Amino acid sequence: NGKPTALIMIFGATGDLANRKLFPSLYKLFEKDKLSEQFAVIGIARRPLTNDEFQNNVRKSIQSASKDDNRVDEFASHFYYHSLDVTDSDSYVSLKKLAGELDEHYQLDGNRIFYLAMAPEFFGTIALHLKEDGLTDVNGFKRLVIEKPFGHDLESAKELNNQIRTAFSEDEIYRIDHYLGKEMVQNIEVIRFANAIFEPLWNNRFISNIQVTSSEILGVEERGRYYEKSGALRDMVQNHMLQMVALLAMEPPIRLNTEEIRSEKVKVLRALRPMEGDEVEQYFVRGQYGSGTVSGEDVPAYRNEVMVSEESNTETYVAGKLMIDNFRWAGVPIYIRTGKRMETKSTKIVIQFKDIPMNLYYRTEQTLNPNLLVIHIQPEEGITLHLNAKKAGQSMEATPVKLNFANKGIDGINTPEAYEKLLFDCMRGDATNFTHWDEVALSWGFVDKISEVWENSKAKNFPNYASGSVGPKEADELLERDGFFWWPVT
Numbered sequence: 001n002g003k004p005t006a007l008i009m010i011f012g013a014t015g016d017l018a019n020r021k022l023f024p025s026l027y028k029l030f031e032k033d034k035l036s037e038q039f040a041v042i043g044i045a046r047r048p049l050t051n052d053e054f055q056n057n058v059r060k061s062i063q064s065a066s067k068d069d070n071r072v073d074e075f076a077s078h079f080y081y082h083s084l085d086v087t088d089s090d091s092y093v094s095l096k097k098l099a100g101e102l103d104e105h106y107q108l109d110g111n112r113i114f115y116l117a118m119a120p121e122f123f124g125t126i127a128l129h130l131k132e133d134g135l136t137d138v139n140g141f142k143r144l145v146i147e148k149p150f151g152h153d154l155e156s157a158k159e160l161n162n163q164i165r166t167a168f169s170e171d172e173i174y175r176i177d178h179y180l181g182k183e184m185v186q187n188i189e190v191i192r193f194a195n196a197i198f199e200p201l202w203n204n205r206f207i208s209n210i211q212v213t214s215s216e217i218l219g220v221e222e223r224g225r226y227y228e229k230s231g232a233l234r235d236m237v238q239n240h241m242l243q244m245v246a247l248l249a250m251e252p253p254i255r256l257n258t259e260e261i262r263s264e265k266v267k268v269l270r271a272l273r274p275m276e277g278d279e280v281e282q283y284f285v286r287g288q289y290g291s292g293t294v295s296g297e298d299v300p301a302y303r304n305e306v307m308v309s310e311e312s313n314t315e316t317y318v319a320g321k322l323m324i325d326n327f328r329w330a331g332v333p334i335y336i337r338t339g340k341r342m343e344t345k346s347t348k349i350v351i352q353f354k355d356i357p358m359n360l361y362y363r364t365e366q367t368l369n370p371n372l373l374v375i376h377i378q379p380e381e382g383i384t385l386h387l388n389a390k391k392a393g394q395s396m397e398a399t400p401v402k403l404n405f406a407n408k409g410i411d412g413i414n415t416p417e418a419y420e421k422l423l424f425d426c427m428r429g430d431a432t433n434f435t436h437w438d439e440v441a442l443s444w445g446f447v448d449k450i451s452e453v454w455e456n457s458k459a460k461n462f463p464n465y466a467s468g469s470v471g472p473k474e475a476d477e478l479l480e481r482d483g484f485f486w487w488p489v490t
């Protein structure tokens with residue numbers, strides 16, 4: 001019937017990601033009839049649970065995510081549980097047995113997806129066991145889905161990659177970057193390559209700068225232990241921010257297939273000008289939130305969060321100026337910024353076009369606003385084009401106008417969740433919206449040079465922005481030096 005068939009093994013099935021995202025996303029696919037009856041899920045985690053208990057968790061997760069739960073019992077009946085000691089071969093052998101039984105029962109054609117939704121320190125161990133204990137000996141496809149963080153720097157990422165490559169080939173590895181599953185991130189490509197009016201202008205002759213902002217209201221929450229070692233640079237820039245930049249800056253691929261798109265993205269990352277030593281302070285700004293008020297609520301400083309050092313040097317905010325040294329982009333700064341505990345939750349891309357050669361409307365002492373193309377990634381989804389038009393009335397004055405497109409999604413309410421799309425892509429074997437190893441390696445290479453400098457010099461002014469603000473003032477200065485300013489994202 002053309003619908004994908006597979007046994008999905010979720011490692012970390014009692015965790016946050018599984019319960020908040022994976023179960024509800026699978027349910028959506030099931031409900032929309034995109035999954036055949038031929039699927040089964042084995043939830044895997046350390047703690048002992050019966051199938052019934054696990055199925056109950058699955059039901060709860062779906063009920064808290066959506067109102068529509070008509071088929072939840074039927075759906076949950078496809079779920080099984082296996083308690084695993086990740087370092088014990090016997091544990092994998094019995095998992096293999098269960099997998100074999102389900103394969104037969106549901107006629108899964110020997111297709112297997114191994115989803116690692118758990119602490120990264122076990123990724124390597126699990127991959128090795130899957131191979132050694134025979135779980136990857138299948139007649140159908142075998143695919144590994146792996147969550148971030150993919151390593152901590154280039155070296156550890158290489159090590160992890162070598163480990164998983166012993167059991168899976170590159171084209172069997174699906175490295176998740178959930179930003180690539182977002183509707184409007186996927187739209188970047190369509191806006192650029194399906195319209196005659198943008199691509200001819202999409203270069204250093206007509207674009208003055210690009211600004212990519214991803215701000216969050218949330219603080220570090222309970223993730224202090226992870227975040228202290230990560231910081232915003234590794235947590236957001238290495239993956240999500242650079243992926244968006246690659247999509248914005250890449251050349252048109254010769255075809256819309258996985259290899260062609262990825263290879264264009266890789267070229268952007270190769271052209272990214274490396275920043276080292278003193279340049280880092282010139283091109284990058286780091287910040288850490290202090291206490292403040294967010295949405296009417298008083299919140300503590302980062303240094304007072306759980307599992308965070310009182311003298312933490314970890315950045316919760318990054319702003320940077322990226323230069324892409326190729327013919328298309330030479331001279332065009334691409335500014336990025338991302339932070340926690342900001343004023344708003346918003347991910348937006350602003351493309352600022354150069355000023356027209358001469359302003360005929362100066363008489364009113366009015367400077368014309370530059371044309372902007374704004375891509376709203378979240379929470380609103382859409383596109384706004386900022387133009388100038390005539391002010392109604394006698395005079396020939398110009399006034400800014402906006403053309404707006406609000407993406408209402410295919411089902412009229414909400415666009416599918418990133419995870420829903422990515423899971424479905426993986427089941428169908430489409431790796432386009434996953435990160436290739438070459439992209440991971442290049443982006444770590446870029447980011448490592450910056451973290452090296454930051455780790456070796458303690459930020460003297462931390463905390464340097466209040467919770468609920470727009471970030472440190474140094475981020476404004478970064479653009480002011482070039483004669484620009486951040487376009488507001490609210």
Ligand code: BG6
Nearest residue numbers: 148178214216218235236240347
């Ligand atoms: C994750 C980071 O990858 O992305 C989190 O680890 C961050 O720290 C999250 O909060 C942001 O994702 P989104 O989809 O809410 O923009």
